[in-house]
Amino acid sequence: MRIKATKMDGCGNSFLVVDEMRTPLAGFDRAQIANALATQHDTDGILYVDRQQDFPTMRIFDSDGTEETMCGNGLRCATRYFRDAYIPTDRFSILTGDGKKDVFVHDGLVEVNLGEARSYQQIDQHLHFVFTGVPHVVVIGSSLDEETARAVGRSLREEKSLCEFVGHPEGVNVNFIWRDEESISVRTYEVGVENITQSCGTGSAASAFVASRVFGTAFPIITHSLGGKLEIKDNDGHLSISGLTRYQGKVIGFVNTLHPKSVSPTFHWPRDYAWLSM
């Protein structure tokens, strides 16, 4: 089967947007499709965008085919996609695995509100945990190269006792942060991608949250990653991330999958998209 998708990135964190309003996938194995497409097009994840009772929705699958509840940079790309393709307003909301998120396009940037940082705990002098839609460990240290971040990130992500201790035996993302004058630098090892990515939105938000507590850094906080910078704001306890998104072009992916044997009748939405002028 052939699947059309749009390649995008948010600060270098790369995704394929698969538009299920144009390519209905009910009954197909989205995990298998995600794994195949991410491998063919070298992306960190796949974003399935759709509508549910007239509400824009986004599902995120990592490149290994696991589904996650949230992805900050993915949500920023999905926001831009919905705004440009369907929703002629700059402020709306998108339903995600972590609930409804308010999103905002302004001054060429895309800002998404991730909600409150949850389950914060200090594990030891240098190690913190916080949930910003997905679980993040934040390691406070000094500047380190990509190779070291990858090696240490992988070993922490694979440390069963740590993952169980923070309540996420399935694995945690690991962020290394250090102070960078008024801002912070972040390198994130992402579970599901099993590598350092160019940027991680929820990881940058988690890192800023920890930096504000540990270093006393005042919001808004600029985070620098390999792929660029994000601005993290604290709006009455709700963290938002803002930064650039880019289109990389249209692509086609191939998946060796059979059509599902029986699918509940697929309802094809009318193409007038009047619902989107909310």
Ligand SMILES: N[C@H](CCC[C@H](N)C(=O)O)C(=O)O
């Ligand atoms: N890159 C994403 C986070 C994905 C996290 C995911 N890899 C996980 O399995 O938790 C972001 O921008 O927030």
